[in-house]
Every structure is written in C-alpha cells, then in structure tokens.
Amino acid sequence: MTASPILGITLGDPAGIGPEVTVKALPAAIARGDSRPIVLGDARVVREAAARWLDGWSVRVVADPGEAGPAEGRIDVLDLRNCDPARVAVGAVDAYTGQAAYDTVVRATEMALAGRIDAIVTGPLNKEAMHRAGHKFDGHTGLLGHLCGTKHYFMLLGSPRLRAIHVSTHLALREAVERVTRERVRAAIQAAHDHMRQLGIAAPRIGVCGLNPHAGEHGLFGVEDEERVRPACEDAARAGVRVDGPLPADAAFRQAYAGQWDILVVMYHDQGHVPMKLIAFEDGVNVTVGLPIIRTSVEHGTAFDIAGQGVANPANMEAAIDYARRLAAGEPGRDGP
Structure with a gap:
C-alpha cells in the first residue's frame, strides 16, 4: 500500500471511446494529487486524443512508471508504440486495434505483477476484435485470470x-x-x-x-x-x-x-x-476480484457508434481511477465502490 500509488491506465481498443474517456478523466485525478496516473499505450494515440479533447494539455513520454507524477496540464505516457493512428479504423472491429489492446493489457499485467505499478485501470476492449487478432478470451476478466495464473477470479460491478x-x-x-x-x-x-x-x-x-x-x-x-x-x-x-x-x-x-x-x-x-x-451506468466500476494484482475498469464497452465524436462521458473512467487509487492506497470506502 502506498500513499501515492502508480496507476497504469490502458486505452482499451483505440478504435473505440477508450482514448477519449481516458484523456477526459485524467484532469480530475491529476488535480487531486493523491496518485500518479500513467497511460500505457501508443503515445501518438494519446497525443491525438489530447489535441482533440483536452485543449492545452501536453503529453510526456516516460521510460519507467516510477517517473510518473501528477502535473497540471500534462499526461504521462509509457509509450508502447503499438498502434499507428493512421491505421486505426475508428468505430470498426479490426484485428489491428484488437491486437494493440491485447498487447497493452499483457504489458500492464506484467508490470503490476513485478510491482512496477500499483494498480491497473483498463479502458474498454472489443472482444470480437481481440478474437480476430487470435486471442480467444472472453474479455479482460478471463485474460487477466490467465495472465496471473489464477483459478478463482470474479467480476464485480460496484457503485455507491x-x-x-x-x-x-x-x-x-x-x-x-x-x-x-x-x-x-x-x-x-x-x-x-x-x-x-x-x-x-x-x-x-x-x-x-x-x-x-x-x-x-x-x-x-x-x-x-x-x-x-x-x-x-x-x-x-x-x-x-x-x-x-x-x-x-x-x-x-x-x-x-x-x-x-x-x-x-x-x-x-x-x-x-x-x-x-x-x-449505476455512469458511476459503476468493474473490478476483477481474486487476482494477485489490483484491476478496475469502466463498466461500459467500446461504444463504436459514438467513437471519435467527442460526446463520450468520462464519469465511468473517473470512478474506476479513483476506485483503483483507494484500493492501492488501502483507503477504506465509507459507502463501498
């Protein structure tokens, strides 16, 4: 447990609303100053999302999660260089972005298991896109259970x-x-x-x-x-x-x-x-219980029908980030998630 946990935030499928809700949610977490959020993914995708939906904010690439620190107007990114924005078909099911989403979750899990980050907050991935990329998991929950070698793991949905x-x-x-x-x-x-x-x-x-x-x-x-x-x-x-x-x-x-x-x-x-x-559609949080690591997520999907339009609500991602922070910091919740 740490007073200022490092939270690794994955973008989910870059063709969906994951990049948008991530950059929109970060200012609230950064303003609190009680965690060190770092985005895991392709810095080019994050820069593009910030330019569209977070006016005046910059993107800083860091080589190690330990370098992350909350700074107003700045998003820290561990650049995986795994998704060229020019190849992203926004709003479409595609093996290319499915592979990028899968790779990012694998990398995040490895870092969490190694203690390099204190919690994972995942953006929404698309199961069909991940399957097209050759990874036959039922979603984040099954994938994380496999990566962690855990037999009994469960999906929990929580709200106040x-x-x-x-x-x-x-x-x-x-x-x-x-x-x-x-x-x-x-x-x-x-x-x-x-x-x-x-x-x-x-x-x-x-x-x-x-x-x-x-x-x-x-x-x-x-x-x-x-x-x-x-x-x-x-x-x-x-x-x-x-x-x-x-x-x-x-x-x-x-x-x-x-x-x-x-x-x-x-x-x-x-x-x-x-x-x-x-x-609890807006303030609900998805948590994988039973893993040796902390993982929270948004409760919604990739919302391909509104991807790229700038209308996605970041409230769910804000709640998921705060829930992960509370768990990693060992902070009791008065009313639950």
Missing part, C-alpha cells in the same frame, strides 16, 4: 449503493448454469467477503441470489438452488461469513439497493449486469 459479484460472466446461458457449482459459489461468497473487508466493512452482509426464478421455490423450479447454492451458503456461514441465500434475485436487488445487503452474489452475467447498468 449497489454491488454484485458474478459466479460467471461471458458464457452461453446453458454453460453458465453448469458453472454454478457448490465450490464456485462458495469461492464467490468468500471473494465478496474479502473484498468488502478490504473496503473497510468489518462484517459485510452478503446476499446470494438463486439461479432459478424465486430461487427455485424449494425445488419446484429446478433443483440447482437447493443442491448447489444453498450448501455453498451453509459452508460459508459455518466459516463465519454473514451470508443469506439462495434469495429470489428480483427481490434481493431491491433489498440491496435499500441497504439490507452490502453485496450480492449473482449466478450469471445478465442477473447482475442488467440492474447494475440500469441503476
């Missing part, structure tokens, strides 16, 4: 009033059902507990959503909740975790929003993403 950690994310629904095992649900509960304690909540209250409608109604609508989810909750409770479940997901989200739960464990992608993006 609502948080959800996912048992599975980018899978076909049929596969997601099979991923709901006693072991995996138990691991997700523990990851939720540990993360909330990291945020300063000594005894977090965890609600676990059922897989089926009405959490299966004791086997009327499927047996998975009784045979897999409930035993995982009981295992966690015996270990001293404050947990309840399986809960009907529709009611659980309303209860969590009202403050009954500090965090919910959800069984699959849409069970968590739909309510989170409805309620």
Whole structure:
C-alpha cells in the first residue's frame, strides 16, 4: 500500500471511446494529487486524443512508471508504440486495434505483477476484435485470470449503493448454469467477503441470489438452488461469513439497493449486469476480484457508434481511477465502490 500509488491506465481498443474517456478523466485525478496516473499505450494515440479533447494539455513520454507524477496540464505516457493512428479504423472491429489492446493489457499485467505499478485501470476492449487478432478470451476478466495464473477470479460491478459479484460472466446461458457449482459459489461468497473487508466493512452482509426464478421455490423450479447454492451458503456461514441465500434475485436487488445487503452474489452475467447498468451506468466500476494484482475498469464497452465524436462521458473512467487509487492506497470506502 502506498500513499501515492502508480496507476497504469490502458486505452482499451483505440478504435473505440477508450482514448477519449481516458484523456477526459485524467484532469480530475491529476488535480487531486493523491496518485500518479500513467497511460500505457501508443503515445501518438494519446497525443491525438489530447489535441482533440483536452485543449492545452501536453503529453510526456516516460521510460519507467516510477517517473510518473501528477502535473497540471500534462499526461504521462509509457509509450508502447503499438498502434499507428493512421491505421486505426475508428468505430470498426479490426484485428489491428484488437491486437494493440491485447498487447497493452499483457504489458500492464506484467508490470503490476513485478510491482512496477500499483494498480491497473483498463479502458474498454472489443472482444470480437481481440478474437480476430487470435486471442480467444472472453474479455479482460478471463485474460487477466490467465495472465496471473489464477483459478478463482470474479467480476464485480460496484457503485455507491449497489454491488454484485458474478459466479460467471461471458458464457452461453446453458454453460453458465453448469458453472454454478457448490465450490464456485462458495469461492464467490468468500471473494465478496474479502473484498468488502478490504473496503473497510468489518462484517459485510452478503446476499446470494438463486439461479432459478424465486430461487427455485424449494425445488419446484429446478433443483440447482437447493443442491448447489444453498450448501455453498451453509459452508460459508459455518466459516463465519454473514451470508443469506439462495434469495429470489428480483427481490434481493431491491433489498440491496435499500441497504439490507452490502453485496450480492449473482449466478450469471445478465442477473447482475442488467440492474447494475440500469441503476449505476455512469458511476459503476468493474473490478476483477481474486487476482494477485489490483484491476478496475469502466463498466461500459467500446461504444463504436459514438467513437471519435467527442460526446463520450468520462464519469465511468473517473470512478474506476479513483476506485483503483483507494484500493492501492488501502483507503477504506465509507459507502463501498
């Protein structure tokens, strides 16, 4: 933990809104002066974005993350020289920019594992573009888990009033059902507990959503909740975790929003993403929990439909940068993410 952590910020796919939201978000982080943000990517892309959307700001290339320091009017960049702006097809799925996004995440992860940066904040990448470049991962979460050699890692979406950690994310629904095992649900509960304690909540209250409608109604609508989810909750409770479940997901989200739960464990992608993006699209943060490094991200995608137009809102990136800073500095969160 450090009082002024070095935050490595990746641009995401340069054909999307990543470069725009990154340069727009940096002034707020730099003005606070409590972290050392450094952009990881091609300095040419950053210069172009700053010239368009951050009038009067300059770009300084540094050779090492340790040289980064917050300075008004200046963006520090570790230049990877991996994406020629002349070859970027703005708003299009392209293997070239997919490769650049992949390479940047790999480099950032290597530096975080080596202790050269204290946290990673990732801009949005495009899964299809990354796949076209030959990298068959389901997104940042799977890629980071692979790079870190981690078995149990989870996607958490968080906002000031609502948080959800996912048992599975980018899978076909049929596969997601099979991923709901006693072991995996138990691991997700523990990851939720540990993360909330990291945020300063000594005894977090965890609600676990059922897989089926009405959490299966004791086997009327499927047996998975009784045979897999409930035993995982009981295992966690015996270990001293404050947990309840399986809960009907529709009611659980309303209860969590009202403050009954500090965090919910959800069984699959849409069970968590739909309510989170409805309620906290702008201030929500994506966090990969269970890695040996800190990684936060925006909650939105590449938004190819508005890329290059100057209308992208940087609020999500601002929240992701601040969340990473808090985790790296060991600063408790009064209200969570």
